[in-house]
Amino acid sequence: MKILIFGDVHGNLIALERLVKLEQSQVDFFVCHGDIVNYGPWTNECVRLLNDIPNVFVLKGNHEKYFIDGFYDGTNIVARASFEKCYASFDKSLVKVLDQYENQFQIDDFIIRHTIENRYIYANTNIADLKIDCNYIIGHSHQQFEGELNDYKLYNTGSLGQNRQFINKSCYLILNTDTKKVEFKSYIFDIKKVINEMKVQNYPQICIDYYLSKQQL
Incomplete structure (x- = not known):
């Protein structure tokens, strides 16, 4: 069985639609x-x-919790400005959809969740103190990598919609449950369409500048 795992879409419909078009017929199901x-x-x-997509299992990230609660309690000024803009136009009837998302998904000896212990885990993060007893697939830090701890694997899918290194690069992975192999994948999308739509919707300049400040491929 092939499972496509992705996350950190962050309102990027351009990247999400391309993922569905590229991979929906190639895998058995999606986990976000x-x-x-x-x-x-x-x-x-x-x-x-x-x-609306069949065969998809969706988990909660920290931003879903902000939208369910109706407030952002973090300190990141770009995230706060984005939340204030996005939540104002958020269809509140979708709260019940977000609230139905689970916190983790397990298949065989792999656990998929947004992150572990609410931490931002990067390729160079010291993970010696993490308490894991199986293989994990996570996101949250928007950085695609593979690590290992106590004979268990730790994979980060990277971000589908807001890559922190190259803003126009979508990252995800595919888990083959028969072979236990993980394949990192990515593609390039047109970030100009995202930025132009932000301008049309009168996003705060700090949010637009954040996207413009990132490198592109």
Whole structure:
């Protein structure tokens, strides 16, 4: 069985639609590890699209929790400005959809969740103190990598919609449950469409500048 695992979509419908077009017929089902909402200009559309796709299992990320609770309690000024903009136009009837998302998904000896212990885990993070007793597939830090701890694997899918290194690069992975192999995958999308839509929707300049400041491929 082939499972496509992705997350950190962050309102990027351009990237999400391309993923579905490229991979839906190539895998058995999708697992999204969360953070569908906020930042990008299509939060409602991304939630609805994932709700309509057959064979998809969606998990909560920290940004889903912000939208369920109705407030952002973090300190990141770009995230706060984005939340205030996105939540104002968020279809509140979709809260019940977000609230139905689970916190983790397990298949065989792999656990998929947004992150572990609410931490940002990067390729160079010291993970010696993490308490894991199986293989994990996570997101949250928007950085694609593979690590190992106590004979268990730790994979980060990277971000589908808001890559922190190259803003126009979508990252995800495919888990083959028969062979236990993980394949990292990525593609390039047109970030100009995202930024132009942010301008059309009168996003705060700090949010637009954040996207413009990132490198592109």
